[in-house]
Amino acid sequence: MHVNHTQQHARIARFLRDVLDPARILDRVALDTEHWAVGGEPVPFSAAREAAYSPFVVGSPWGSAWDTVWFRIRGTVPASWQGSGAIELLVDLGYTDRLPGFQAEGTVYTTDGHIVKGLEPLNRHAPVTTTGAIEYYIEAAANPNIADGFQFRATTLGRKETAGDAPLYVARSFDVVLRDHALSALWWDATTLFDLAQQLPDESVRRARILESLSRVVDVFDASNPRGGVDAARAVLAPELVAPAAASAHTAIAVGHAHLDSAWLWPTRETVRKFARTLSNVLDLINEYEDFRFVASSAQQYAWVEENYPELFARVKRAVAAGRIVPIGNMWVESDATMIGGESMIRQFAQGTRYFANAFGVTSNIVWLPDSFGFSGALPQIFRGVGATGFVTQKLSWGDTNRMPHHTFAWEGIDGTRILTHFPPVDSYMSDLGAADLARAERQFAEKSISSQSIVPFGWGDGGGGPTRDMIEGGRRKSTLEGSPKVVFGTPAEFFETVRRELVDPPVWSGEMYLELHRGVFTTQVRTKQGNRRSEALLHEAELWAATAAVRAGAAYPHAELDVAWQLTLLNQFHDILPGTAIGWVHEEAERAHARVASIAHGIIESSLRALTGDGDRELVAHPTPRGPRGFSIIEPDPRAPVEVMSEPDGGATLRSEQLLVRLNANGEITSLIDREQGRELLVPGVPAAALQLFHDRPSQWDAWDIEEHYRRTPIALDDDATVDVVGTTVEVDRVVGDSRASLRWSLSGDGSSLELDITVDWREDEKLLKIAFPVGLLADRTAAETQFGHVWRSVHTNTSWEAARYESVAHRWVYVEEPGQGIVIANASSYGWDTKRVVVDGRGVGTQLRATLLRAPRFPDPLADRAEQRFRLSLRPVTHVGGAVAEGYRLSRPVRPLRGASSVEPLVQVSEGSVVVETLKLADDGSGDLIVRLYESEGRASSATLTVDVPWESARRVDLLERDIEGEAVIRSRAGVPLSVRPFEIVTVRILTAC
Numbered sequence: 001m002h003v004n005h006t007q008q009h010a011r012i013a014r015f016l017r018d019v020l021d022p023a024r025i026l027d028r029v030a031l032d033t034e035h036w037a038v039g040g041e042p043v044p045f046s047a048a049r050e051a052a053y054s055p056f057v058v059g060s061p062w063g064s065a066w067d068t069v070w071f072r073i074r075g076t077v078p079a080s081w082q083g084s085g086a087i088e089l090l091v092d093l094g095y096t097d098r099l100p101g102f103q104a105e106g107t108v109y110t111t112d113g114h115i116v117k118g119l120e121p122l123n124r125h126a127p128v129t130t131t132g133a134i135e136y137y138i139e140a141a142a143n144p145n146i147a148d149g150f151q152f153r154a155t156t157l158g159r160k161e162t163a164g165d166a167p168l169y170v171a172r173s174f175d176v177v178l179r180d181h182a183l184s185a186l187w188w189d190a191t192t193l194f195d196l197a198q199q200l201p202d203e204s205v206r207r208a209r210i211l212e213s214l215s216r217v218v219d220v221f222d223a224s225n226p227r228g229g230v231d232a233a234r235a236v237l238a239p240e241l242v243a244p245a246a247a248s249a250h251t252a253i254a255v256g257h258a259h260l261d262s263a264w265l266w267p268t269r270e271t272v273r274k275f276a277r278t279l280s281n282v283l284d285l286i287n288e289y290e291d292f293r294f295v296a297s298s299a300q301q302y303a304w305v306e307e308n309y310p311e312l313f314a315r316v317k318r319a320v321a322a323g324r325i326v327p328i329g330n331m332w333v334e335s336d337a338t339m340i341g342g343e344s345m346i347r348q349f350a351q352g353t354r355y356f357a358n359a360f361g362v363t364s365n366i367v368w369l370p371d372s373f374g375f376s377g378a379l380p381q382i383f384r385g386v387g388a389t390g391f392v393t394q395k396l397s398w399g400d401t402n403r404m405p406h407h408t409f410a411w412e413g414i415d416g417t418r419i420l421t422h423f424p425p426v427d428s429y430m431s432d433l434g435a436a437d438l439a440r441a442e443r444q445f446a447e448k449s450i451s452s453q454s455i456v457p458f459g460w461g462d463g464g465g466g467p468t469r470d471m472i473e474g475g476r477r478k479s480t481l482e483g484s485p486k487v488v489f490g491t492p493a494e495f496f497e498t499v500r501r502e503l504v505d506p507p508v509w510s511g512e513m514y515l516e517l518h519r520g521v522f523t524t525q526v527r528t529k530q531g532n533r534r535s536e537a538l539l540h541e542a543e544l545w546a547a548t549a550a551v552r553a554g555a556a557y558p559h560a561e562l563d564v565a566w567q568l569t570l571l572n573q574f575h576d577i578l579p580g581t582a583i584g585w586v587h588e589e590a591e592r593a594h595a596r597v598a599s600i601a602h603g604i605i606e607s608s609l610r611a612l613t614g615d616g617d618r619e620l621v622a623h624p625t626p627r628g629p630r631g632f633s634i635i636e637p638d639p640r641a642p643v644e645v646m647s648e649p650d651g652g653a654t655l656r657s658e659q660l661l662v663r664l665n666a667n668g669e670i671t672s673l674i675d676r677e678q679g680r681e682l683l684v685p686g687v688p689a690a691a692l693q694l695f696h697d698r699p700s701q702w703d704a705w706d707i708e709e710h711y712r713r714t715p716i717a718l719d720d721d722a723t724v725d726v727v728g729t730t731v732e733v734d735r736v737v738g739d740s741r742a743s744l745r746w747s748l749s750g751d752g753s754s755l756e757l758d759i760t761v762d763w764r765e766d767e768k769l770l771k772i773a774f775p776v777g778l779l780a781d782r783t784a785a786e787t788q789f790g791h792v793w794r795s796v797h798t799n800t801s802w803e804a805a806r807y808e809s810v811a812h813r814w815v816y817v818e819e820p821g822q823g824i825v826i827a828n829a830s831s832y833g834w835d836t837k838r839v840v841v842d843g844r845g846v847g848t849q850l851r852a853t854l855l856r857a858p859r860f861p862d863p864l865a866d867r868a869e870q871r872f873r874l875s876l877r878p879v880t881h882v883g884g885a886v887a888e889g890y891r892l893s894r895p896v897r898p899l900r901g902a903s904s905v906e907p908l909v910q911v912s913e914g915s916v917v918v919e920t921l922k923l924a925d926d927g928s929g930d931l932i933v934r935l936y937e938s939e940g941r942a943s944s945a946t947l948t949v950d951v952p953w954e955s956a957r958r959v960d961l962l963e964r965d966i967e968g969e970a971v972i973r974s975r976a977g978v979p980l981s982v983r984p985f986e987i988v989t990v991r992i993l994t995a996c
């Protein structure tokens with residue numbers, strides 16, 4: 001049989017596009033349109049309704065960047081349409097066909113302020129439920145298209161001051177239309193089959209039969225009388241649509257979703273509106289499709305809707321109660337998962353879980369982080385500790401080197417805890433449920449021989465929008481369809497239930513899940529990162545002293561203020577804010593939020609310390625760090641150890657204490673670092689440490705996100721014209737670095753044991769990378785980096801592609817390298833990016849280089865990112881084992897606080913064993929007044945310890961990370977303290993009922 005396949009395919013495609021698509025709209029009436037430009041930040045509907053509107057001519061431009069234009073549309077629905085089909089608004093604000101969420105969007109309101117639905121590029125309709133005269137308002141957001149097809153061009157649109165005031169969009173239509181149900185059904189039948197055919201092998205019977213049937217539809221369809229032939233056309237396709245899926249076909253659990261970045265290429269205030277638009281789209285679909293359900297994460301986003309759109313929120317609550325909208329993840333936002341501190345990660349869940357329970361009476365046992373940029377090895381324990389039993393992410397499929405070997409597996413953390421984890425093999429968190437996505441999911445699914453299902457999250461995302469009726473109609477037709485995976489609308493919880501039955505012994509991935517991409521996110525927008533680090537430390541201090549003051553002095557515990565400060569901190573840990581990948585507007589807001597957190601925390605700390613020490617003039621210091629003999633005490637300051645700092649004739653300088661002897665050369669770099677207690681030189685002979693290194697940094701894409709390995713081949717030679725001066729006990733080094741200037745201030749710590757370095761850089765580069773390298777004379781296969789509640793060891797060598805791909809990685813407060821009995825820690829109070837490598841000087845020495853990444857200067861999405869004066873603080877300290885690194889990290893990141901008062905204060909709690917650390921001391925979230933002590937084993941070895949409490953107490957018991965009872969845990973009433981037997985890296989939370 002002769003078939004011209006190319007022509008057949010082209011004929012069907014053209015029929016669908018040019019004939020059937022427009023034929024679905026039987027009639028349309030253009031509406032009278034007026035408009036009012038807000039000329040500033042968004043206003044509520046009540047204000048917009050009272051504004052003075054002027055006529056708007058369709059085809060005119062509207063909307064300067066970030067402005068809002070309200071349209072008032074009026075007209076009459078013809079009486080003859082009644083009962084003849086679906087009556088809908090059809091609005092084109094001037095969209096491109098590109099992804100929704102990155103351009104203009106609208107919200108349709110009735111005249112009494114009820115939100116009807118969102119209007120978005122691939123979802124332009126809204127239902128009209130009245131007849132006769134109609135009137136609606138459309139709140140149109142002129143969000144600029146910053147992504148612009150992701151060509152990563154520098155743009156001025158990301159800050160309002162530089163965005164300009166030219167209108168960005170030309171509105172094309174404001175119509176009311178009559179859409180035919182049967183022709184719509186034919187459209188979905190035909191497009192589902194045509195889409196499927198394109199995924200089938202050329203030679204397959206199924207493909208040939210589908211294309212033949214579609215050709216016959218083209219034959220029989222009469223464009224001059226579309227309604228007349230529609231039943232016959234559907235009958236032609238019916239046999240193809242009832243052919244069932246293969247018995248072994250993969251099952252796609254289609255989960256309705258709208259990934260919505262809490263801020264990214266838009267500020268948080270736009271996310272508030274984006275979530276309202278998304279939820280109104282979802283409620284419209286819930287009305288129409290009884291099997292449709294939708295999952296959405298992020299308590300913060302629901303809280304925004306609750307505050308700004310109470311009527312919409314009431315409808316959402318009803319949909320949650322009916323099980324149609326499923327809050328998922330229990331987190332405040334979908335946070336970064338590599339840089340945020342352990343306590344922050346717990347608070348993401350504490351605040352999120354509490355909100356879901358209070359607002360909806362629900363909880364989720366699935367952690368949902370589809371888009372975060374890598375996952376620390378501490379997370380399995382934290383996830384299980386907050387009650388989660390499953391974890392879903394998709395992001396690792398973006399890796400540029402290796403493929404993760406599993407899609408459904410047990411993920412094992414640094415402490416051995418495991419959690420069932422799923423990477424949707426569809427490799428997308430915003431599928432359209434099309435045949436290509438479903439085929440990819442089935443093809444790639446690594447566990448296909450032993451498991452039948454995978455999750456396919458569907459619905460437009462990143463900028464919200466969510467599922468559309470096209471997706472649902474297509475998905476329904478694929479519930480069992482020959483040649484396609486089966487589509488079942490479901491939830492992640494249902495998926496995990498099946499998986500637990502199918503996979504009794506799942507494969508295991510152990511340790512951190514490093515994203516082999518976006519390696520620059522540990523560095524970019526350093527002020528946002530420093531603000532986060534500072535907020536975490538200050539909130540620790542605020543809770544510590546407020547709890548101590550409550551127990552010891554009867555002070556009121558500031559629950560509400562702490563909630564405000566925590567929620568601000570948690571929001572700015574969102575996975576495009578803390579990583580530094582948002583527009584300039586977002587990062588300016590993050591700096592303001594962190595300043596507010598600091599102000600709240602300082603207020604709490606000062607009033608708590610005053611309550612504890614009383615009014616007086618004694619010189620005291622408050623110790624907020626758990627390590628060392630002082631504990632959480634307020635005592636007189638230790639005398640400073642004697643140090644000697646002097647200039648050298650060669651232009652360099654020397655710093656000397658009882659423990660350290662440090663020589664700097666005329667360039668301000670370290671040429672010798674001697675641990676005087678061990679009598680050992682810690683540098684590689686002839687290789688100076690603390691050299692600043694400047695590189696070209698031009699990633700091929702994703703500028704703010706990516707450091708690519710080729711930067712190492714493009715160092716920029718720096719002038720050797722530093723000045724080195726001794727001022728008191730500080731060595732001051734000033735030098736030019738490219739077009740920037742750097743000052744380095746070297747000094748010894750108060751106890752003489754650490755070499756401290758304060759760096760100021762006036763950063764004036766474009767597309768450059770600044771590092772500071774510390775090659776040390778210790779031969780090691782691996783280095784340790786602090787993570788949440790513990791540390792990870794990473795290879796120094798690059799024998800495998802996995803090791804080679806990890807050329808830039810994250811550390812919290814410290815990195816550490818050791819030979820047996822001798823180690824060195826470099827602590828960092830400022831940023832998160834590091835790399836390591838072997839140093840070999842033939843015949844003279846070997847060592848290991850630890851190199852901190854200080855600054856980048858990407859051009860997209862914020863062309864001004866980091867170009868300002870920036871400050872960094874690091875320290876080097878010789879230690880004998882990893883416990884010394886833990887202590888130095890705390891010392892540098894949580895400095896003692898000087899104050900004046902009447903009396904000293906003993907620590908409220910202490911632990912007997914050195915490797916068990918009290919991370920957090922606070923009062924219970926439930927307002928009971930119980931004391932909560934969170935501890936962890938910090939060195940990776942099992943320990944027995946005793947927690948003592950320096951006030952009378954009634955009882956103590958271990959609780960989970962959310963301070964809830966654990967079944968079977970004994971209540972301890974021993975006077976001798978709380979005995980703790982702790983696994984390596986185990987996190988322990990103890991609730992103490994005090995007798996005060």
Ligand SMILES: [Zn+2]
Pocket residue numbers: 259260261371462575576
């Ligand atoms: Zn995202």
